[in-house]
Amino acid sequence: MKYPSILICGMALVAAQSCSQPESQVASNVPDKFIDPSNMDTTVNPGDDFFHYANGIWMKNNPIPDKETRWGSFNELREFNAQAVKGLLEEAAAADAEEGSIEQRVGVFYTSAMDSVKIEEVGASVIEEDLNRIDAITDIEGVLNESVFQRTHALGSPFFSFYVGQDRKNVEKNMPQIGQGGTTLPDRDHYLVENSRNQEIKDAYKDYVERLFVLTGSTDQQASENFETIWNFEKALAKAQKSRVEMRDPQATYNKFSLAELTKSTQPFNWEKMLPALKVEGADTLLVNNPQFFEDEAKLIASTPVDDLKVYLKWNVLKGSASLLSKDFVDANFAFTQALTGQKVITPRWQRSFNLIDRNIGDLLGQLYVAKYFTPEAKERMDELVNNLSVTFGERIEGLEWMSDETKERALEKLNAFTPKIGYTTKWKTYDGLELAADDFYGNVQRAQQWAYDDMVSQFGKPVDKTRWGMTPPTVNAYYSPVRNEIAFPAGILQFPFFSFEADDAINYGGIGAVIGHEMTHGFDDSGRQYAADGNLKDWWTEEDAEQFKVLADKVVEQYNNYTVLDTIHVNGKLTLGENLADLGGLAIAYAAFKKTPQGQSDELIDGLTPDQRFFLSWAQVWRMNVRPETSAQLILTDPHSPGDARTVGPLVHMDAWYEAFDVQEGDKLFIPKEDRVTIW
Structure with missing residues (x-):
């Protein structure tokens, strides 16, 4: 997603100091099979409906929990991370930590958030x-x-x-x-x-x-x-x-x-x-x-x-x-949320408390999270993947037939100026002066938000601090910032189904590799392309190349306008264009990078699947998701991302390799003639 906006949109390498100790443990949700055939509906022709071919049985077997508005791979990982952080919060609240320490401050905030008796007592x-x-x-x-x-x-x-x-x-x-x-x-x-x-x-x-x-x-x-x-x-x-x-x-x-x-x-x-x-x-x-x-x-x-x-x-x-505030206010707030989203029951208090603490003192909680759940090895592997994707992206720019050499030179300059951020910040906020009390939940939130406001306005007149992040470490997401020309990947997303040390390259390139490519492509989508290598909003395109780009982008707008949710509500191809272009470019770049790996160049079967099939199925399982009708109707209006099924198939229908991997033929519902397939980046 483009900074500072959520869900992957709309993040010289900044070296991160690892907070990991030798005894650190990585949160592990590694499955028995990285592509589980029991999640697939193989009665469906992949050329007709690849989303349900890849995810159909999973969709049937994973109804939306009552406390959620949608349920998919992102939500599963967010729930997994939330449970991990819950343990950290409970440990911090129970610890006899030194006054002013990270553990003590996080513990005090959590204690106040969970003290429903006191919250009811003070009411409004x-x-x-x-x-x-x-x-x-x-x-x-x-x-x-x-x-x-x-x-x-x-x-x-x-x-x-x-x-x-x-x-x-x-x-x-x-x-x-x-x-x-x-x-x-x-x-x-x-x-x-x-x-x-x-x-x-x-x-x-x-x-x-x-x-x-x-x-x-x-x-x-x-x-x-x-x-x-x-x-x-x-x-x-x-x-x-x-x-x-x-x-x-x-x-x-x-x-x-x-x-x-x-x-x-x-x-x-x-x-x-x-x-x-x-x-x-x-x-x-x-x-x-x-x-x-x-x-x-x-x-x-x-x-x-x-x-x-x-x-x-x-x-x-x-x-x-x-x-x-007290329960009567919270209940009224949730009743309104229900009307907007269809959520059945309110999110548990501990989870609401985690979200509040993460938003308000995320750099304190984040330090506890990375100390236990992030390793230097994960960062090193991400550095390698980012470099592979960057080199591949450069090669693809050089090979573009529709772009002039003059614009290519500037595009490569911008690509080479990208700053990757992996895991977490190199300069934690200290929240100096922020007072937290175990018996003052509302006051803690207000003071934390006032601290954040004062911190924000204090940046006026100061040099831009490029160490700052737009997301906290436990976040399952990523972003691109056009004004900083940076891509960022919080520690929280560096787990399955996006990334796993145990997985074969097809899984990692189809997952986190496509995420990396997605964020890189945001620098060259319809909005991001208007920013230069130094982050400034200025035109670096020839007039002819800009027009060629628009012609190609308009084809993508038309494609996504034809996708629907709830039978009749159409995707807004213009609203979602930036994300759709990022998906289209990101997956193509990830696939090209994958083909450089030994597995990508082999025909070795794993669980009966070829490397290419595993790559595309990895991509598809990232976007599997059940969504409540009310939420779907709202997201069509407000979300710059297309629905999960459209995100799955939208880029695939332009990739020759997908047609070959699954023997997609003319007459299949997803088939697009080769001359109508779009390659932008």
Whole structure:
């Protein structure tokens, strides 16, 4: 996935210092067979439906657990890692560790998160001060001051998003940046498109809003009126937002303004006052992803009664805190989640606690994780695989028929400038000054998030710290960052079905090899290709080559537009284009690298399967997944990744080797004539 976005999208080698001790143990989920025939449905013709041929029996035998919204290889590995981390958390909580040590701080946070008695006792009292403060607001200036307070005090981000990050056209500088936002539902279409699914979501949203307001003292009538106020305000914001497809254009979303200039066009926002209040001192310019949104939002705020804006600000506090409060709030939050995703039962408290701790003090928990579950040998093997894929990618660039020598030279320059990150950071965050208490769960979360905010804004005016990671060590994922031109693979993903020391090369190249190739290809997808070797957003293509790329990419858009979920809902080929191109390039590069290995050059059968068959089946089993209908419908709107079955077959139908490996013939449903197969990278 592209940094900082999840699920593999949308990561000179940085040497990682191993925290492993001689007695370290690697989390092991190694199967008896790396390709298990009992998971395959061999009654299916692979040329008609390779996804179910490879995974059909597994799909039937692995229903979605009630606490999950989907269940597949990623989820199995995440569950495996979560159980491993659960042991670390319980050990830390039970240990008589030295005050201020990693174990003590992690243990205190976990103890507070698991103390349901204390959490019930304090209830919503922890947000009373925030709600009372909002009640005291009397004018627009007070509304905007409160929005800043909420952003700086971990109470949410009303009206818009704000962060400090790299300037995409001057990547050595960190810049304050603002973006469209202010809505609660996952996508603008939930507000703007009328259909039965969106009506069900609106009804659930209404129940959720009304329930939280009643729990904090509103009458039923007041709560109902509050929902109408919030809905109308957020719907107006949704109308002002660009679509997810439009927001994928890095040039269109790069707009630099002086603070005075932006203030003039977006009053009542006064950015010369708001930036210092947001703890960014000395900035004279802002990056804005959608200037028209801010002009429209400014008019909306100016024309909305202050009392209505106060309701919206209260809602921002309520929705941000509900999952951290007593059971009645948590239950209301989960009921809304159920409507969106179809999840049957709430995630267990220990697992919710792990996720919170990982998000908030991930560099402390991460040190415990890698000390026990990551070895130098895993990193060395990954270094080797990354190098093999990089060399192969370079060879493929040199052999492209559609690209000119001039653009090839710049493409190779970019490829050779990639920085791989394997396992975990080389410079852990220390969280200095963060206070944690065993009897203050809500306070621990708030203080940790405030620490993270202060850490983020402190980067303004400092050199860009390229040691920073966008994911924590236990994460089962990977990413590519265009502004850093780096690929990163956390320790958590370096296990089966992606990677195993015991596996043959076909398995590892079809798994983690394709992941590596995927992240590399993100540097050359429809968005990533617009960034140069140094990470800056600038054009390095000849006009003819850019047009050739677009012609090929449009064919991929058309291909994926024809895939559906739930029978009739089509994949959005434009929204998913970057991920689809990364899959297409990544798998092709991984296969070419695999063919350089002794196994790749042999005809040796393992369990009756050829090396090539094992490679493609390894790829397919990575994407096996059952998904709840509600989740499928939501992901089509919001997720830049295609569904698992489309991800499985989408790249394969362009690879001659797959046709040969499984004797796919004209007349088979997946067959594409050779002249229509697409090779981009």
